[in-house]
Amino acid sequence: xxxxxxxxxxxxxxxxxxxxxxxxxxxxxxxxxxxxxxxxxxxxxxxxxxxxxxxxxxxxxxxxxxxxxxxxxxxxxxxxxxxxxxxxxxxx
Amino acid sequence: xxxxxxxxxxxxxxxxxxxxxxxxxxxxxxxxxxxxxxxxxxxxxxxxxxxxxxxxxxxxxxxxxxxxxxxxxxxxxxxxxxxxxxxxxxxxxxxxxxxxxxxxxxxxxxxxxxxxxxxxxxxxxxxxxxxxxxxxxxxxxxxxxxxxxxxxxxxxxxxxxxxxxxxxxxxxxxxxxxxxxxxxxxxxxxxxxxxxxxxxxxxxxxxxxxxxxxxxxxxxxxxxxxxxxxxxxxxxxxxxxxxxxxxxxxxxxxxxxxxxxxxxxxxxxxxxxxxxxxxxxxxxxxxxxxxxxxxxxxxxxxxxxxxxxxxxxxxxxxxxxxxxxxxxxxxxxxxxxxxxxxxxxxxxxxxxxxxxxxxxxxxxxxxxxxxxxxxxxxxxxxxxxxxxxxxxxxxxxxxxxxxxxxxxxxxxxxxxxxxxxx
Numbered sequence: 001x002x003x004x005x006x007x008x009x010x011x012x013x014x015x016x017x018x019x020x021x022x023x024x025x026x027x028x029x030x031x032x033x034x035x036x037x038x039x040x041x042x043x044x045x046x047x048x049x050x051x052x053x054x055x056x057x058x059x060x061x062x063x064x065x066x067x068x069x070x071x072x073x074x075x076x077x078x079x080x081x082x083x084x085x086x087x088x089x090x091x092x
Numbered sequence: 093x094x095x096x097x098x099x100x101x102x103x104x105x106x107x108x109x110x111x112x113x114x115x116x117x118x119x120x121x122x123x124x125x126x127x128x129x130x131x132x133x134x135x136x137x138x139x140x141x142x143x144x145x146x147x148x149x150x151x152x153x154x155x156x157x158x159x160x161x162x163x164x165x166x167x168x169x170x171x172x173x174x175x176x177x178x179x180x181x182x183x184x185x186x187x188x189x190x191x192x193x194x195x196x197x198x199x200x201x202x203x204x205x206x207x208x209x210x211x212x213x214x215x216x217x218x219x220x221x222x223x224x225x226x227x228x229x230x231x232x233x234x235x236x237x238x239x240x241x242x243x244x245x246x247x248x249x250x251x252x253x254x255x256x257x258x259x260x261x262x263x264x265x266x267x268x269x270x271x272x273x274x275x276x277x278x279x280x281x282x283x284x285x286x287x288x289x290x291x292x293x294x295x296x297x298x299x300x301x302x303x304x305x306x307x308x309x310x311x312x313x314x315x316x317x318x319x320x321x322x323x324x325x326x327x328x329x330x331x332x333x334x335x336x337x338x339x340x341x342x343x344x345x346x347x348x349x350x351x352x353x354x355x356x357x358x359x360x361x362x363x364x365x366x367x368x369x370x371x372x373x374x375x376x377x378x379x380x381x382x383x384x385x386x387x388x389x390x391x392x393x394x395x396x397x398x399x400x401x402x403x404x405x406x407x408x409x410x411x412x413x414x415x416x417x418x419x420x421x422x423x424x425x426x427x428x429x430x431x432x433x434x435x436x437x438x439x440x441x442x443x444x445x446x447x448x449x450x451x452x453x454x455x456x457x458x459x460x461x462x463x464x465x466x467x468x469x470x471x472x473x474x475x476x477x478x479x480x481x482x483x484x485x486x487x488x489x490x491x492x493x494x495x496x497x498x499x500x501x502x503x504x505x506x507x508x509x510x511x512x513x514x
Contacts, residue, residue: 011401014401014404014405014408015397015401016385017404017408018359018363018388018400018404019363019366019384019388020296020385020389020397020400020401021386021388022387022389022397022399023226023389023391026394026397028431030397030398030401033398033404033459033460034398034401034402036460037351037402037459037460037463038402038405040348040460040463041348041352041406041415042111043345044194044345044348044352044414044415044418044419044422045418046426047342047345047349047418047421047422048425050421050422050424050425050428051422051424052328052420052421052424053124056473060253060280061187061276064380069143070142074141074143074369076141076143077139077140077141077143077369077370077371078237078368078369078370079367079368079372079373080373080376086369087368087376088366088368088369088380088381088383089368089374089375089376089377089378089379089380089382089383090376090378090379091379091380091502092379092380
């Protein structure tokens, strides 16, 4: 039917790009479901090229200062903070 | 409450005076409420408490309404049944044992069960209209840009609008009047929403109204649903409206275009959930890629993972032109088709959902089956148009909804037509 590659390897690759860890069972389940879904998406091939009128104008406003969240409010939902900063995992 | 309507039952009081004084409003749990947990139906945001109110919440409180609680929903709005919620499914008060529709299932169920006078939902591909139809209440998806989305947790920004649900058309419009209008915090809002009086349009006067019926939106629909649809059209005809059939070939591709665009936008929007600033963290061991991947494995449910992955795939090198670009072509085509059809008709009518409510658990294993149920609602979001779902009887004891679609900022026309069916 479809030549769209959606095997377990591709699912793992996309999951890696999207930073979503998947267990092996989910990889297999997704591979089967993605094959069906992508097959269905294939019908977009029948859509003609359409002239898209981009009738857009830029809307500008003055750059004014406004009250924002306090540092405390901004940090209140973080699982870990240090000295008033967000704390994240090691980079690399 | 046995239906599992609310995720969080905390309330918030509005002003003493205003057009909505004394009314209670169930707020979908992806709309931020200051000091009240806002989970989006996800384990990822199990403990997230917003430090500010969404603009619509501020406005409903200013209008005198009280927040009745935070309503259950499909996780991040991704579903048609409210069964993808991390907090369990919601039963349909109008059809026990069946889903309330989704993704704003808790909002519609709250109104149907009388747990709130009114409700707010969000509609990305039908998420207000579908549950309104399945629960036998009224739901409005406003024109893109009518209602501010500041404080709505984003799923697919180019498609979604916040909209009201209520027992009657007039009550739904009263809530819409309260929340619509420009907002400096949402650059997509438009002046057309300022100082509206849609409630005045709910006068039931359809004399001379011309209705277009897109034949593609009846094809494949359940027989009992189609029967109720034509009986509603007969009712409108008897009151002075007339109808003609019209063909919209583009809508045959609306569902796939909608899902490609929505998933693509979701893959980008949901990248923010890494557990550092808010949400479930994956701990702070190992490097950031490992920690983020773990947080997202634990925090997201399967449907959210599916959509993030498929969206990432549709945007990835080599597939962007094949999926995303073609979906944008289809979207432009759908818009053109609607513009042409609405040149010869005041409103377009269809069944809101081609099927009656699923039984609980029926569609969970087959995501594609669930997506296909959105055939009649997704084209409206692609075209940025307003639409209303109004009850149109029952088939085998299950509620059926009629959808009326209007031109951009033509809310008054769809409200007037819908109110004639009450």
